Amino acid sequence: MSIKGKVVVITGASSGIGAATAKLLAAKGAKVVLGARREERLQALSQANGDNAVYQVTDVTDRQQVRALIDLAVSKFGRVDVLYNNAGTMPQGNLSDREYDKWQMMLNVNIMGVLNGIGEVLPIMQKQHDGLIIATDSVAGHVVYPASAVYNGTKYAVRAIMEGLRQEEKEHGIRSTIVSPGAVRTELVNTIGNTQIQAGISELMNADDRQGLALNPEDIANAVLFAIDQPKHVAISEVLVRPAQQEV
Numbered sequence: 468m469s470i471k472g473k474v475v476v477i478t479g480a481s482s483g484i485g486a487a488t489a490k491l492l493a494a495k496g497a498k499v500v501l502g503a504r505r506e507e508r509l510q511a512l513s514q515a516n517g518d519n520a521v522y523q524v525t526d527v528t529d530r531q532q533v534r535a536l537i538d539l540a541v542s543k544f545g546r547v548d549v550l551y552n553n554a555g556t557m558p559q560g561n562l563s564d565r566e567y568d569k570w571q572m573m574l575n576v577n578i579m580g581v582l583n584g585i586g587e588v589l590p591i592m593q594k595q596h597d598g599l600i601i602a603t604d605s606v607a608g609h610v611v612y613p614a615s616a617v618y619n620g621t622k623y624a625v626r627a628i629m630e631g632l633r634q635e636e637k638e639h640g641i642r643s644t645i646v647s648p649g650a651v652r653t654e655l656v657n658t659i660g661n662t663q664i665q666a667g668i669s670e671l672m673n674a675d676d677r678q679g680l681a682l683n684p685e686d687i688a689n690a691v692l693f694a695i696d697q698p699k700h701v702a703i704s705e706v707l708v709r710p711a712q713q714e715v
Contacts, residue, residue: 468618470696471496474544476536478584479526479554481508484603487684488551488691493519495692499618500540500547502527503554510697527554527580534587542706545590552584558660559614569660570617577621578628589641596640599696602629603687604645605706610715616662616705622647626705633704642702643695649709650681 475492479485480505489499493516501509502525509522523536540547540582556576558569564604581602592598606620607615626645633643652672659668674680689710 469496470692472498473548473695474498474500474546475549475551475695476500476502476538476547476584477551478525478533478536478538478580479603480512481505482682483655484648484651485551485553485685486512488688490516491685491692492695493689494602495581498544499519500543501590502533504626522524527552527583530583530587533580533583534714537584537591541591546595547588547598549599549601550584550588550693552600554580555603555605555655556654559617559660559664560661561614561617562616566660568572573617573621575640577618578608578624581625583626585628587604589636592641593636593639597699598631598694599643599644600632600641601644601646601691604647604705606647606709606713606715607647607691608645608647609707612715614661629703630704633702637702640699641701644703645705646687646690646694647707648682648687649713649715650682650706651687652681652683665690676679680713681710682708 477485477489482502489501493499499520501522504526506524513520513522522537525532556565560566571668590605602625604625605622607619607624611619629643631646648702656668672681690706690708
């Protein structure tokens with residue numbers, strides 16, 4: 468099945484997995500609609516992909532901005548075939564640190580950001596009787612580990628939401644996919660906040676590919692492409708992608 472001509476909305480598109488996915492899909496002939504907070508990066512990415520890309524500055528915690536991103540896709544290309552909810556944040560720390568503001572931010576971005584995207588695109592996809600909604604989850608949504616309880620909780624929530632979406636919307640021709648990466652070399656590391664934890668993870672990010680300790684954003688983009696590039700009767704519900712040597 469060809470991806471050429473599909474209209475794909477991507478949040479968190481200014482760097483990392485989102486940017487790598489946008490580049491790959493545009494190269495395959497998809498129309499990509501890019502959303503993120505950093506306009507300069509969005510503009511550069513859009514310009515690099517010519518007529519196959521447009522962008523809208525988007526904070527996924529703001530429902531009106533998410534709606535504007537979806538509206539841009541429809542006004543420019545006439546439909547939305549795929550919504551890729553990719554924006555996320557990953558502060559780390561023990562619950563005893565009581566970092567309430569960081570917890571709230573994670574809930575707003577990682578959970579409400581996904582729900583805002585789902586809520587704004589569903590009426591369009593229901594009318595089309597067709598669509599695929601993807602979310603970047605995480606191995607952290609499958610395995611719990613210390614100093615990450617709230618982040619784990621947000622990613623477990625995304626798994627539940629996306630499975631509920633699948634069950635509720637399958638009769639409307641709408642499918643759902645979660646892509647759950649392990650350690651990936653992206654700027655998400657910069658949101659960790661805890662200097663000790665960040666130093667340890669940064670060491671993984673700097674490892675050579677041959678060590679199998681970290682993935683590249685392009686590795687996850689390939690998994691997203693795989694999920695999109697399936698016939699309508701096939702639903703790829705979950706894809707876990709770990710570095711070959713990751714322990715958890």
